[in-house]
Amino acid sequence: MRVIISSNSDLPIYLQIVNQIKEQILSGKIQENQMLPSMRALAKDLGISFITTKRSYEELERQGLINTVPGKGCFVSHFNKELVYEAKMREIEEKLEEAISLSNSLGLSKEELISTLENLYEGE
Structure with a gap:
């Protein structure tokens, strides 16, 4: 999974993450049931706060694109x-x-x- 943060974007960082992961899921680059990086790992890779990645994953879950399995991680959901x-x-x-x-x-x-x-x- 590849996410690039732009400091020139008008979008908040969490939405940049949401939009990029969403596009990769919808295009099939990230497959159903595939595990996403942990929130902490993604935050570290991007050099941002854990709270920002948590907010991104929560939004993706709200949209029905991912599921969080406590103790295991976040996975791409089955969607229509x-x-x-x-x-x-x-x-x-x-x-x-x-x-x-x-x-x-x-x-x-x-x-x-x-x-x-x-x-x-x-x-x-």
Whole structure:
């Protein structure tokens, strides 16, 4: 498992950890039932406080992505991939709604917005 903390990020450190571990779980880089590093080990590796890693793991557990087994550690949970897909689709829709609102405030047409999206999608 790889986690990189950025001092330039607007996100708090615990959320940077949550987002990176979550992405690795959802992408399959970290498998179901795989044990995560202990909170103390992760804190030491990242040079941060134990409380920060504890908060990150608690948030991942709240989201249903990991389970803590007392005395054994934290493990990736079994989760419904369909529910994860739906959540990601909702997130995409929210961001697209923001883009539509912003483009409307600039007076862009639907066609101009779609063209911009297509260009970004194709990497131009």
